[in-house]
Amino acid sequence: SQTDESEENLSWKAIGYCGPDPKFKAQLKNHFLDGKSKEAEDDKEDEDAEEVIGPLYKGLVHLNNPRDIAADALRQLGFSVSVVRRKHKAAANLSSPSLVIQCDAVVVGSGSGGGVIAGVLAKAGYKVLVLEKGGYSARNNLSLLEGQTMDQMYLNGGLVASDDMGMFILSGSTVGGGSAVNWSASIKTPQHVCKEWCEKHGLELFESELYREALDAVCEKMGVQSEIEDEGFNNAVLRKGCQEMGYPVNTIPRNSSSDHYCGWCCMGCKDGKKKGTLETWLVDLVKSGNGAILPGCEALKVLHKKMEGRDRKVAGGVAFEFEYKGIKDICVVESKVTIVACGALCTPALLKRSGLRNQNIGRNLHLHPVAMAWGYFPDEPASEVWPEANKKSYEGGIMTAMSSVVAEFEQSGYGAVIQTPSLHPGMFSIVTPWTSGVDIRDRMRKFSRTAHVFALARDKGSGTVESPHRISYKLAGVDEKNLQKGIDKVLRILAAAGAEEIGTHHNKGRTLNVKQVSYHEFEKFVKEESSRPLADLSTPLCSAHQMGSCRMGSNPKQSVVNQTGETWEMEGLYVADTSVFPTALGVNPMVTVQAIAYCVAQSVLEVLRRKRSK
Numbered sequence: 260s261q262t263d264e265s266e267e268n269l270s271w272k273a274i275g276y277c278g279p280d281p282k283f284k285a286q287l288k289n290h291f292l293d294g295k296s297k298e299a300e301d302d303k304e305d306e307d308a309e310e311v312i313g314p315l316y317k318g319l320v321h322l323n324n325p326r327d328i329a330a331d332a333l334r335q336l337g338f339s340v341s342v343v344r345r346k347h348k349a350a351a352n353l354s355s356p357s358l359v360i361q362c363d364a365v366v367v368g369s370g371s372g373g374g375v376i377a378g379v380l381a382k383a384g385y386k387v388l389v390l391e392k393g394g395y396s397a398r399n400n401l402s403l404l405e406g407q408t409m410d411q412m413y414l415n416g417g418l419v420a421s422d423d424m425g426m427f428i429l430s431g432s433t434v435g436g437g438s439a440v441n442w443s444a445s446i447k448t449p450q451h452v453c454k455e456w457c458e459k460h461g462l463e464l465f466e467s468e469l470y471r472e473a474l475d476a477v478c479e480k481m482g483v484q485s486e487i488e489d490e491g492f493n494n495a496v497l498r499k500g501c502q503e504m505g506y507p508v509n510t511i512p513r514n515s516s517s518d519h520y521c522g523w524c525c526m527g528c529k530d531g532k533k534k535g536t537l538e539t540w541l542v543d544l545v546k547s548g549n550g551a552i553l554p555g556c557e558a559l560k561v562l563h564k565k566m567e568g569r570d571r572k573v574a575g576g577v578a579f580e581f582e583y584k585g586i587k588d589i590c591v592v593e594s595k596v597t598i599v600a601c602g603a604l605c606t607p608a609l610l611k612r613s614g615l616r617n618q619n620i621g622r623n624l625h626l627h628p629v630a631m632a633w634g635y636f637p638d639e640p641a642s643e644v645w646p647e648a649n650k651k652s653y654e655g656g657i658m659t660a661m662s663s664v665v666a667e668f669e670q671s672g673y674g675a676v677i678q679t680p681s682l683h684p685g686m687f688s689i690v691t692p693w694t695s696g697v698d699i700r701d702r703m704r705k706f707s708r709t710a711h712v713f714a715l716a717r718d719k720g721s722g723t724v725e726s727p728h729r730i731s732y733k734l735a736g737v738d739e740k741n742l743q744k745g746i747d748k749v750l751r752i753l754a755a756a757g758a759e760e761i762g763t764h765h766n767k768g769r770t771l772n773v774k775q776v777s778y779h780e781f782e783k784f785v786k787e788e789s790s791r792p793l794a795d796l797s798t799p800l801c802s803a804h805q806m807g808s809c810r811m812g813s814n815p816k817q818s819v820v821n822q823t824g825e826t827w828e829m830e831g832l833y834v835a836d837t838s839v840f841p842t843a844l845g846v847n848p849m850v851t852v853q854a855i856a857y858c859v860a861q862s863v864l865e866v867l868r869r870k871r872s873k
């Protein structure tokens with residue numbers, strides 16, 4: 260993932276990696292040759308600015324400017340702002356902030372959940388301020404370099420792990436949140452999960468007409484569809500292997516167009532074909548003229564007061580922090596409603612810092628643990644190989660095929676789905692076993708023709724999160740069993756698709772040359788590798804889905820928020836991200852979190868309407 264001044268690495272050639280998407284690089288080069296981008300910054304011509312910065316440009320306000328400029332930018336968007344004058348050099352603090360901004364709703368976090376709710380409220384005519392601790396990466400300004408992207412667009416620079424290092428966790432932290440870097444899978448909440456959440460958790464919402472409408476609304480917004488013109492390497496392998504084995508295999512609905520053949524979307528989508536929240540709901544917010552997005556701003560706490568005649572505290576906005584010229588500064592937002600959507604890893608800490616005491620905050624964290632296996636498909640002799648010699652492991656739609664062969668959708672609902680990851684060289688090397696220098700060199704040389712397929716468990720087990728630096732999670736026995744069943748299938752799928760060599764990520768690094776062994780030896784290998792323990796740190800497990808740490812329920816003993824998304828403890832404080840999931844979901848969560856946020860937005864709208872009419 261490391262590069263030199265010309266943004267290259269000599270090893271790439273040896274491993275068959277082309278670096279950032281060559282088409283994007285060419286596109287950019289033309290762009291700069293035209294001199295367009297420079298002019299745009301000078302002229303502030305709308306069209307050019309939009310081309311350079313992307314569709315959010317009118318609503319982005321950077322507070323790392325002199326205070327009066329930042330305040331003016333916000334006033335131009337219709338917010339009322341007061342600048343607090345302070346004696347020279349006196350630092351801002353919570354009781355003496357630099358700016359006080361007023362709005363109807365403040366949304367903390369611009370990811371899948373936050374983006375949707377902000378868009379809905381602004382479109383309905385309310386003044387909405389979005390705070391995002393991550394930065395903003397303009398569409399034309401993505402590096403698509405693995406190292407830089409991890410630093411700029413992922414939580415903690417891409418390196419979040421549970422306390423025993425048993426789980427390697429990926430989470431987006433940028434304008435758009437997880438939606439800006441996700442792998443495009445857009446799957447609706449499965450029926451059996453809606454039923455479970457309604458019947459076992461007392462949440463009628465999930466069997467309501469409103470929720471069905473919400474699912475349709477968010478899918479329509481993303482242009483979810485299920486056609487693919489040219490399937491990428493990993494997914495072609497998964498599909499063929501399943502067909503050979505007679506396992507079920509489906510096409511995953513995606514938010515991108517059928518010809519969107521791009522393996523770099525995990526680093527941001529260069530042409531806006533992937534409809535993350537920053538290409539959809541946040542655009543609504545900006546177009547409505549009622550909203551502003553503040554990148555680089557981290558919420559410190561929710562402000563609240565006691566009001567006469569109310570038994571609960573009442574939320575009144577947030578205090579947040581940003582950096583200006585290397586110095587931390589503090590501002591305050593005063594709002595009628597406050598929405599927290601920092602994602603399941605960050606929301607619990609913000610609620611606790613704000614004085615909430617509910618015992619469920621930070622508990623019930625589900626991670627959808629993932630265990631992988633791989634198969635190597637040589638590209639010589641070029642004439643007869645499959646997948647075709649020009650197909651590379653890191654190109655093409657990231658997730659287009661999946662198998663539910665061990666998903667148990669029709670039975671307990673708790674099993675594992677089989678899908679494929681995106682692994683660029685850095686991530687590939689992190690999860691690959693290391694037994695010796697010679698061995699890792701050999702594995703890396705095979706990088707571009709090594710397919711990865713994984714099993715993802717709908718975890719019954721759970722952990723706790725205090726902050727992204729303090730996560731504890733132990734794999735439960737039942738989840739380990741489901742992953743083992745998944746790995747058994749994955750190894751068979753890889754072999755059936757024609758892999759020459761197969762293996763798992765277990766640290767012993769055993770491999771099998773499928774073409775040279777008997778049926779008996781193959782069976783023995785699959786059984787041994789898929790029955791190894793997974794909870795003992797010998798195999799790296801990954802997670803890109805975090806859920807449940809502030810779950811929704813029907814009473815405060817077992818949950819943090821009620822069906823409307825409002826916290827039991829504080830009036831006017833809502834949560835609208837994956838942390839409200841009552842249990843793990845079992846499939847990719849983006850559509851579900853967006854639908855929930857859409858429903859929470861309807862509740863918030865009612866409250867705002869009532870306040871307005873008063």
Ligand SMILES: Cc1cc2nc3c(=O)[nH]c(=O)nc-3n(C[C@H](O)[C@H](O)[C@H](O)COP(=O)(O)OP(=O)(O)OC[C@H]3O[C@@H](n4cnc5c(N)ncnc54)[C@H](O)[C@@H]3O)c2cc1C
Nearest residue numbers: 368370371372392436437441442443444558836837847849
């Ligand atoms: C690499 C990757 C691939 C994925 N692929 C898919 C996929 O294909 N399909 C799918 O359905 N799901 C996918 N997911 C998961 C999906 O993106 C997430 O589940 C979803 O985005 C979670 O939404 P959220 O609103 O809970 O939080 P996020 O989208 O994570 O948004 C939270 C935001 O809040 C910000 N924030 C946190 N704390 C603060 C604070 N104190 N102040 C201000 N801002 C703060 C964060 O920086 C972040 O931007 C993927 C995730 C990753 C990481």
Ligand SMILES: *[C@@H]1O[C@H](CO)[C@@H](O)[C@H](O)[C@H]1NC(C)=O
Nearest residue numbers: 260261262263267268269270
């Ligand atoms: C290229 O990658 C290698 C192997 O990861 C690394 O050791 C080296 O530092 C990188 N080169 C540059 C110039 O960053």
Ligand SMILES: *[C@@H]1O[C@H](CO)[C@@H](O)[C@H](O)[C@H]1NC(C)=O
Nearest residue numbers: 311312395396397400401411
């Ligand atoms: C583009 O990215 C660079 C490096 O991350 C950053 O310094 C610059 O401000 C960005 N430009 C725009 C227009 O966002």
Ligand SMILES: *[C@@H]1O[C@H](CO)[C@@H](O)[C@H](O)[C@H]1NC(C)=O
Nearest residue numbers: 371438443481514534535849
């Ligand atoms: C993730 O990508 C999908 C498909 O590209 C997109 O529709 C969705 O908006 C993105 N994620 C989120 C969380 O919004």
Ligand SMILES: *[C@@H]1O[C@H](CO)[C@@H](O)[C@H](O)[C@H]1NC(C)=O
Nearest residue numbers: 821822823824825826827828
């Ligand atoms: C929960 O939801 C109801 C509406 O169903 C709402 O009136 C109530 O104030 C919410 N909050 C709590 C803590 O019950």
Ligand SMILES: CC(=O)N[C@H]1CO[C@H](CO)[C@@H](O)[C@@H]1O
Nearest residue numbers: 482483484514515516531532
């Ligand atoms: C941006 C984009 O390419 N979205 C596409 C998603 O799918 C819908 C439905 O097929 C297309 O109309 C969109 O163009």
